Amino acid sequence: MTVAFAFLTGMTLVSALGVVLSRSVVHSALFMSGAFLGVAGFFVMLNVPVLAAFQVLIYVGAVTVVILFGIMFTQRPQVRRFRTIINRQIWPGFFAAAGVGAFLCYILATEGWGETGPGNGARSVAVLGRSLLGVDEGLEIFSLLFEAASVLLLVALVAAIAISRRKEGAGGGEAGR
Amino acid sequence: MQSLGQQLVIAAIPVIPLVVFFVLALFGRLLRENAQYVAIFGMVFSVVFSFFALYLVIRDGRPLEFSVYWINLGEGGGFPIGVYIDELAAVMLVVVSFVSLMIQLYSGGFMAGDRRFAWYYAVLNLFTASMLGLVVAPNFIELYICWELVGLCSYLLIGHWFEKPAARDAALKAFIVTRIGDAALFVGIIMFWRATGTTAFEGIAEAAQAGFIGGSLLTAAVVLVFVGAIGKSAQFPLHVWLPDAMEGPTPVSALIHAATMVAAGVYLVARTYDIFVQSPTAMLIVAYIGAFTAFMAATMALVKKDIKRVIAYSTVSQLGYMMLGLGVGAFSAGMFHLYNHAFFKALLFLCAGSIIHAMDSYNLFEMGGLRRRMPLTFWTMVIAGLSLAGIFPLAGFWSKDAIIASAFEEHYYVLYALAIGTVFLTAFYIFRAIFLAFTGEPRTEGAARAVESPGVMTVPMVILAVLSVASGWVGIPEGFGLPVRDYFGGFVAPSGFARETLEVEPHGFSFLLAAISVLVGLAGIGLAYAMYVARPALAPAMARRLFGLHTFLDKGWYFDALYGATFVRAAFAVGRAVQGFDREVLGGLVGGIARGTGRLGEALRRVQTGRVQNYALFIVVSVLVLAIVAGAQYAVIVAALIALVTLATLAVGARL
Amino acid sequence: MQQLVEQLNAQIPLEGYLTVAAIMFAIGAWGALIRRNAVVVFMCVELMINAVNLTLVAFADFLPGAGGAGAGYAVLIIAIAAAEVAVGLAIVLAIFRTRRTVNIDEVDSLRG
DSSP: OHHHHHHHHHHHHHHHHHHHHOSSHHHHHHHHHHHHHHHHHHHHHTTOHHHHHHIIIIIIIIIHHHHHHHHHHTOOOOOSOHHHHBOTTHHHHHHHHHHHHHHHHHHHHHSOOOSOOSOOSOOSHHHHHHHHHOOOTTSOSHHHHHHHHHHHHHHHHHHHHHHHOOOTTHHHHOOOO | OOOHHHHHHHHHHHHHHHHHHHHHHHHHHHHGGGHHHHHHHHHHHHHHHHHHHHHHHHHHSSOEEEEEEEEEOGGGOEEEEEEEEOHHHHHHHHHHHHHHHHHHHHHHHHTTTOTTHHHHHHHHHHHHHHHHHHHHOOBHHHHHHHHHHHHHHHHHHHGGGTTSHHHHHHHHHHHHHHHHHHHHHHHHHHHHHHHHSOOBHHHHHHHHHTTOSOHHHHHHHHHHHHHHHHHHTTOTTSOTHHHHGGGSOHHHHHIIIIISTTHHHHHHHHHTHHHHTTOHHHHHHHHHHHHHHHHHHHHHHTTOSBHHHHHHHHHHHHHHHHHHHHHTTOHHHHHHHHHHHHHHHHHHHHHHHHHHHHHSOOBGGGOOOHHHHOHHHHHHHHHHHHHHHTOTTSHHHHHHHHHHHHHHHTTOHHHHHHHHHHHHHHHHHHHHHHHHHHSSOOOSHHHHTOOOOOHHHHHHHHHHHHHHHHGGGGGOOGGGSSSOOOHHHHHSOOOHHHHHHHTOOOOOOOHHHHHHHHHHHHHHHHHHHIIIIIOTTHHHHHHHHTHHHHHHHHTGGGHHHHHIIIIIHHHHHHHHHHHHIIIIIIHHHHHHHHHHHHHHHHHHHTTOOSOHHHHHHHHHHHHHHHHHHHHOSOHHHHHHHHHHHHHHHHHHHHTO | OHHHHHHHTSOOOHHHHHHHHHHHHHHHHHHHHHBOBHHHHHHHHHHHHHHHHHHHHHHHHHOSTTTTHHHHHHHHHHHHHHHHHHHHHHHHHHHHHHHSOOBGGGOOTTOO
């Protein structure tokens, strides 16, 4: 367990750093999918392999591809110097982010979470599915959220098409919403 | 106690002109030339009621008084407003209302066609109302209110032709100079009130008699009150405003600066006589200032070219006589002179106005030969001049001689000398003016074409001329040998208390002193005749040879220059300093705040870089700070952290 | 030796997962603040979302009272994040078309 945890931790965090510090955008995208895989591994360790599958499918499979598409459309030459990809906020940002991270670690680690032990969540897909779509008592309102998420996806789809349509003058002139 | 009807009638005496003021002020634009009829209509009633009041006082033998509580301070007392008419006040009421009526009749002709005709009549009536209110005031507060109102009306009327800068300046000068007196008067009133708890004249007099007011305090307060009188009556050293006040219309000069307002100072001293007599120092001050002013003003009148200014200085001089009379204890004589002087001085001004109306010039050296062209004006002016010079048997003789004789008989020989000298100078300057204006040949076109004034102007002049001759005959002293009593002296007399305190013995009529003053007067007239009729070249030659003295007198003993160099310059310096402070410090402060805010805004503007990542950084830092504040245990650490982070962010943000 | 094996087979406490998630979140925040390329900023935002997901699922597994609700949340968040990527990239493309740049330092027309 510990070995797996250590390995996954290293993979995730190194990939995250790679996203931030890589000079090539494509390398950043690949590092990102590496981080996604690490998180998927964590999901497995946390007894929800369903979510790990979702993670891999959606994030690594779809989101990475979409981002790569975006990179392709906004192609820029690869830069040589580190300065070009980083703006002037590097050190203030570092301290701010480090502060936030330190604070979160402190709070999360020292807070007493009560009697805890692994294995309290859903283990099988059936259970997860029923919790997402079921209406038995004891379950939350996930069915409503599920439907709301569906609407949101539809809206996002339409919006993405509307924004990125190349119309005569009008679509290209929009500087975003 | 008077019946309600009588109270209403007496209260109406000052109230009718007040009502006329409001009517004319509101509807003046509609009435225009008809304003004079409204005013005269009201004034006639006031005159009739004044005579009625006089009749009541004579019949009852004691003063009329009634009052209502106006301001009630509870424990601290109160200020009543009301009426107190004794013999002195009754006579003054008749004089003031009658002269005012004459002036209002005259003004119909003089001010015909003036742009602000109705407003002129409105203010004239407000003035009359205030003066009548001043006369009947039973306490200092009501007196002071009317005193200030009178001053205001004087300011408004002097500056009636405010298109002329000289008129504006003269009105301001009058107001400011009399203000100095008014301030002193107010301090005196407060001192009396603090010492006695009341402002009523009777109350203060009783308290003074009973010894409630200490000697030096009494003298100080009474002298301050006298300074108020000095201001209003244009005595030395606050005399400088009266000659300049001649910029106003001539009827205004006749009413205000001859007969009534300037008499208010003398009236004040007479009203508070019971208090004055308890301070011999104050009496001496009054007498000396009066005599000195009389002499000084007479010298200044010797060399003036402007006929109105000659008469103005004459007023100052005659008021000095009245103060002299009051100061030496000749109360009745002083008030008698006030009463006579009102008539012949008003007449002198009306004659001057008649000349100005006819030929539009004040300058004596542009007149000449008007005797043939304006005979009525000439004869009335001669009568007034003789009365002023104190020639037997006209009115002025009886009162002026009484004052001079009292000065001599009370052993004030210096004052007597000054008074006799002034008699000579008075006769000289008034007849100098008369001869220059009316005899000889016309010196200019205007003089050659002058015509007599219309009836509406000459009728009041004739009435006043008759009075100038006869008004003194109610005061012929018994020693003269005629079977008439001294009605005036018996009627308007100081109180018993004052008589005892003064220890003045009534003197018989002295033929010697009377003869001396009449001869001195005739000598003055003779010298004027010699210099201006018989040998006209003599005067300019003298003026050239005595140029220094001439200029000294012409410039009013350089008083205006003195005051200008000291007080006026100091006041302007203070004004400039205050203005500078206001502009630099206060304005700079306000402007500085505005500029500072602007600069702060400019500085903060640099935070708005337009870049989302900058904003995101600020948000993250703010969240961090909030989290630390919420979660931290030690306040010092929290404060230090917040300060550090804020400074760091600002430093970074400024360079973004 | 036995202790080492026991140690290696020990359960990972809740705080472990939470710490990893926190660090990943911090790295993602840092990246979002300092990179100039808009698409890379997007990627860092995805990192942060994943960190949150990890936290939620960790709590879902460890806390008895929640009834496994954290996993459900995580599923919905995945879906929504995907939608957000789509819309966001559409916007980036729209900006790129007009300004020919994805350097977000140059998109500062609301300056001042």
